[in-house]
Amino acid sequence: xxxxxxxxxxxxxxxxxxxxxxxxxxxxxxxxxxxxxxxxxxxxxxxxxxxxxxxxxxxxxxxxxxxxxx
Numbered sequence: 001x002x003x004x005x006x007x008x009x010x011x012x013x014x015x016x017x018x019x020x021x022x023x024x025x026x027x028x029x030x031x032x033x034x035x036x037x038x039x040x041x042x043x044x045x046x047x048x049x050x051x052x053x054x055x056x057x058x059x060x061x062x063x064x065x066x067x068x069x070x
Contacts, residue, residue, distance in 0.1 A: 006064040014053055021046045 021043050028039045 008064065010053060010056075014050060017046050017050045017053070021050075 024039050024043050024046075028036050031039060
C-alpha cells in the first residue's frame with residue numbers, strides 16, 4: 001500500500017510577500033531619496049523571492065512523504 005502524502009501549501013507565504021511589497025510601495029513617497037532607493041531594492045528582492053518560490057512549486061503546494069510507521 002502506498003504511503004499517504006503530506007501536503008503543505010505555500011500560498012500564504014506568497015500572499016504575505018505580495019502584501020509586504022504593497023505596503024513598501026505605499027511608504028515609498030513618504031521616504032527620503034536614500035530611503036526610496038532602499039525600498040526599491042527591498043521590493044526587487046521580494047519579487048525575486050516570490051519568483052523563486054513560484055519556480056519551486058508551480059501550483060504553490062508541496063507534497064511530502066509521510067514518516068513510515070516502524
